Amino acid sequence: MVSSPKFSSALTLRTALLANREQALTQLYRHAFPLVRRHVSARGGTAEDAQDVFHDALVILYEQAVGGTLTLTATAGTYLLGISRNLWRHELRRRARLPHEALPDDPGQLAAEAATETEATGFAVLDYVEQLGARCKNMLLAFYYFQQPLTQIAEANGYRSVRSATVQKFKCLERLRNSVRRAFHSETIEY
Structure with a gap:
């Protein structure tokens, strides 16, 4: 998705960040920010929103890379885009939870806000x-989102074996299903 062959592994990214942080971050910014800006603006955000989201994602990537906890299955740019997408969804x-002050007069704006709210609740x-x-x-995101x-x-x-990780993933998934079921069930019951 994002071509950044120099940072295709966590080790090369960590080495580059430790050797010349400014140059490595600039290269990541050039490769990944246009995609993040396009994603955010396509979903109702501004250029400033895209910058905020990207900078937060860059901080997360930097901390994980320098701390040695980063595991890349794609390029660093693709990883940044994934983090940015999650941050923008959040x-x-x-924003959807904030009370709306007044309804706009423009029907187009109403439709855009409704589409944003629909996407957010999804x-x-x-x-x-x-x-x-x-x-x-971490396990569910690693398996289902980052594949x-x-x-x-x-x-x-x-984990000692892949089987142990599989069992734990199943338990986590069941906990997630049960909490969603409980929440859905409590919202649909009328008292």
Whole structure:
């Protein structure tokens, strides 16, 4: 998706950041920011929103890379785009929760806001993933969102075997399903 062959592994990214942080971050910015800006603006955001989201994603990537906790299955630019997408979804959900002060007179703006709210509510499951705890959240995101192989997930999380990681993934998924079912059930019951 994002061509950044120099940073196709966590080790090369970490080495580049430690050797010349400014140059490495500039290269990441040039490769990944246009895609993040396009994604955010296509979903109702401004250029400033895109910058905020990208900078937050860059901080996350930097901390993980320098801290040695980063595992890349794609390029660093693609990883940044994924983080940015998640951060923007979170921001849309946050904005949808804020009370609306006044309805706009422009029907086009109303339609755009309705589309944004619809998109934001579609990702409410991510709120439940956040409640699972760090270990389950990391596992489910690694497997389902970043599509990492279970061998890599097992290794990164310290499981003795792939089977142990599979069992843990299943348990985390069941916890997620149950919490979503409970929430859905409580919202649909009329008292």
